[in-house]
Amino acid sequence: MNILELRDISMIYGTVKALQDINLTVQKGEWVALMGPSGSGKTTLMNIIGCMDKASRGSVVLDGVEFSQLNAKQLTAIRRDKIGLVFQQFHLVPYLTALENVMVAQYYHSMPDEQEAMAALERVGLAERARHLPSQLSGGEQQRVCIARALINYPMLILADEPTGNLDEANANIVLRLFQELHQEGHTIIMVTHDPDVGKLAERCIMLDHGKIVQHSNRYEGVAKACVNG
Amino acid sequence: MFWQILKGSLVRQRQKMFMVAITIALGVSLTTAMLNVMLDVGDKVNRELKAYGANITVTPRSASILHDFYGVEAGGAGQYLQESELGKLKTIFWANNIVDFSPILETRAIIGQTASEITLVGTWFNHRLDLPTGETVETGIKQLKSWWSVEGNWVQESSQGAMLGSMAASRLGLQIGDEIDLVIPGSDRTAKVKIEGVFNSGGPEDEEIFVPLGLAQKLTNLPGKVGKIEVSAITTPENELARKAAHDPKSLSLKEWETWYCTAYVGAIAYQIEEAITGAHAKPVRQVAESEGAILQKTQLLMLLITVLSLIGSTLGISNLLTASVMERNREVGLLKALGADDTEVLVLTLSQILFTGIAGGFAGYFLGLGFAQIIGQTVFSAAVAAKPMVIPIVMVLVVLVTLTGSLPAIRMLVSLRPAEVLHGR
Numbered sequence: 088m089n090i091l092e093l094r095d096i097s098m099i100y101g102t103v104k105a106l107q108d109i110n111l112t113v114q115k116g117e118w119v120a121l122m123g124p125s126g127s128g129k130t131t132l133m134n135i136i137g138c139m140d141k142a143s144r145g146s147v148v149l150d151g152v153e154f155s156q157l158n159a160k161q162l163t164a165i166r167r168d169k170i171g172l173v174f175q176q177f178h179l180v181p182y183l184t185a186l187e188n189v190m191v192a193q194y195y196h197s198m199p200d201e202q203e204a205m206a207a208l209e210r211v212g213l214a215e216r217a218r219h220l221p222s223q224l225s226g227g228e229q230q231r232v233c234i235a236r237a238l239i240n241y242p243m244l245i246l247a248d249e250p251t252g253n254l255d256e257a258n259a260n261i262v263l264r265l266f267q268e269l270h271q272e273g274h275t276i277i278m279v280t281h282d283p284d285v286g287k288l289a290e291r292c293i294m295l296d297h298g299k300i301v302q303h304s305n306r307y308e309g310v311a312k313a314c315v316n317g
Numbered sequence: 318m319f320w321q322i323l324k325g326s327l328v329r330q331r332q333k334m335f336m337v338a339i340t341i342a343l344g345v346s347l348t349t350a351m352l353n354v355m356l357d358v359g360d361k362v363n364r365e366l367k368a369y370g371a372n373i374t375v376t377p378r379s380a381s382i383l384h385d386f387y388g389v390e391a392g393g394a395g396q397y398l399q400e401s402e403l404g405k406l407k408t409i410f411w412a413n414n415i416v417d418f419s420p421i422l423e424t425r426a427i428i429g430q431t432a433s434e435i436t437l438v439g440t441w442f443n444h445r446l447d448l449p450t451g452e453t454v455e456t457g458i459k460q461l462k463s464w465w466s467v468e469g470n471w472v473q474e475s476s477q478g479a480m481l482g483s484m485a486a487s488r489l490g491l492q493i494g495d496e497i498d499l500v501i502p503g504s505d506r507t508a509k510v511k512i513e514g515v516f517n518s519g520g521p522e523d524e525e526i527f528v529p530l531g532l533a534q535k536l537t538n539l540p541g542k543v544g545k546i547e548v549s550a551i552t553t554p555e556n557e558l559a560r561k562a563a564h565d566p567k568s569l570s571l572k573e574w575e576t577w578y579c580t581a582y583v584g585a586i587a588y589q590i591e592e593a594i595t596g597a598h599a600k601p602v603r604q605v606a607e608s609e610g611a612i613l614q615k616t617q618l619l620m621l622l623i624t625v626l627s628l629i630g631s632t633l634g635i636s637n638l639l640t641a642s643v644m645e646r647n648r649e650v651g652l653l654k655a656l657g658a659d660d661t662e663v664l665v666l667t668l669s670q671i672l673f674t675g676i677a678g679g680f681a682g683y684f685l686g687l688g689f690a691q692i693i694g695q696t697v698f699s700a701a702v703a704a705k706p707m708v709i710p711i712v713m714v715l716v717v718l719v720t721l722t723g724s725l726p727a728i729r730m731l732v733s734l735r736p737a738e739v740l741h742g743r
Contacts, residue, residue: 134737137655137737139655139735139736139737139740140735140737159659159660160659160660163654163657163658163659164657164659166655166657167656167657168657172655172656174740176740178648178652178655178740180322180325180649180652180653181329181649182325182326182328182329183321183322183325187318187321190318191318191322191653191656192656192657193318194318194319195653195656195657195658195662196657199318236656
């Protein structure tokens with residue numbers, strides 16, 4: 088069952104074509120890696136899927152809802168209700184504790200629930216660090232808080248932008264293990280990454296270059312090769 | 318959660334918010350000071366303007382007609398006011414606005430030693446007057462003509478002293494300490510007086526000699542009589558209603574008449590004096606009254622302009638600080654938007670932060686302003702400035718207006734801020 092469908096997506100900034108005629112479908116429970124060199128359009132595509140940007144052309148359909156006719160408020164509602172975001176730079180509110188950072192997402196979604204937020208932190212192994220400020224957490228711990236925050240509203244789709252890009256190997260492994268668990272639980276994940284090893288974990292790997300999909304492969308059809316080439 | 322975010326962002330940006338609060342406090346303090354002074358300044362400026370002297374002259378009614386038609390001075394037609402009725406001036410509706418008054422009884426006299434004729438003026442110098450209300454007031458030309466430059470001393474009410482105008486002193490070769498005989502022409506009434514002071518008024522009084530009223534009454538054989546009364550009253554600047562009443566009081570409607578009567582227009586006070594003193598005609602000295610009004614209005618306008626300029630200054634300061642604050646917080650705001658906060662929620666959060674700061678600044682500024690008002694009051698008017706309760710709601714409205722107006726650029730920036738731009742640098 089397709090939960091995401093991109094049809095002929097283009098994004099043009101002035102004379103720069105950041106994305107050109109992207110077509111992509113993602114099925115429920117699938118883990119897709121978006122790869123490619125810097126400036127290939129990965130983040131732009133993530134922003135469009137995450138309702139943080141509107142495509143210049145084409146249509147995006149998430150869970151049967153087409154984005155192109157939606158206004159900013161409606162796009163915000165979709166992002167809030169259906170999408171969980173994980174950022175490379177974590178982006179935690181610096182003056183709120185780990186627990187409160189998770190509860191912020193609940194607050195804008197529906198209603199803060201401390202027990203549920205605590206359970207989400209337990210899920211990522213950070214229950215004992217719940218009352219710590221981001222500045223008191225390591226990079227890996229901050230990223231796990233970010234993942235707990237992304238999961239708290241039971242999103243239909245998790246968008247992760249280079250989630251291990253700012254982490255050392257040990258922390259990156261912890262975070263990737265979490266994503267594997269989420270995938271096994273049936274979460275749909277789209278992950279932007281530079282790292283071929285990370286890309287190998289995905290079921291499908293989409294290679295972008297100069298705003299176009301240049302290679303589209305799955306784990307069983309040489310995804311490793313495609314990702315390594317990237 | 319809202320309060321946690323609000324508190325956290327306030328604490329995190331405390332330095333910037335402190336600057337915003339100080340900017341608001343400065344603007345509000347100046348506004349509070351100016352508004353309090355402006356609302357209190359009427360009395361203060363009017364008291365200062367009393368140096369202009371009397372602004373109402375009271376004469377016997379028949380004498381005033383003769384003066385108006387034939388130029389005959391008060392008292393010259395044998396018409397006088399009763400000295401005993403002077404206390405009634407402090408019983409009229411606007412009694413508290415009557416600051417000073419002084420009776421005048423004029424006659425011609427000859428100085429025995431020089432055989433020169435001079436105008437002799439009987440008056441109160443610094444007279445203690447018991448009022449019908451049981452109170453006592455001190456009044457006389459010492460207060461009424463405060464601009465006189467006096468060499469020597471003011472005359473004591475009970476003494477046989479006199480004050481001589483500087484030009485008369487110079488013309489007649491008299492000086493302080495000289496004793497002179499005053500003779501009323503065509504009568505055998507004489508008096509010996511000692512020159513206690515020589516004054517320079519810059520007016521026609523410099524050719525006259527001033528003696529206590531009682532002595533003048535004795536010399537003129539007019540016990541208990543006065544020719545005219547000079548009154549200095551605190552008045553409200555004239556407006557259209559006052560001018561209409563001055564032109565023809567009968568043209569006023571009942572409501573207009575009540576408003577006019579219950580406002581301290583110079584005409585209304587003069588009217589009430591006529592009601593209080595038998596056979597009196599009270600005439601406003603319009604040049605003085607209108608000058609006072611004009612100066613008061615200009616002073617108030619100046620204060621209003623200072624207030625407006627200070628508020629504009631505060632608004633610009635707030636605008637700069639808040640814009641910088643939003644720029645500093647753009648990642649945080651972008652994150653909140655990415656997590657699902659819509660523009661309204663972000664605006665409510667930011668405006669709450671700004672209004673909290675504004676209230677703190679406004680509160681501090683109000684009390685600071687009361688202090689400034691006292692400094693202005695003591696420095697300029699040598700008197701305390703009363704804190705007017707009506708300033709509080711005005712200041713509250715102004716705090717909200719200034720803060721919101723100053724926030725407009727920041728609000729625009731917040732609304733146009735796109736999470737993709739600040740979170741991914743796109």
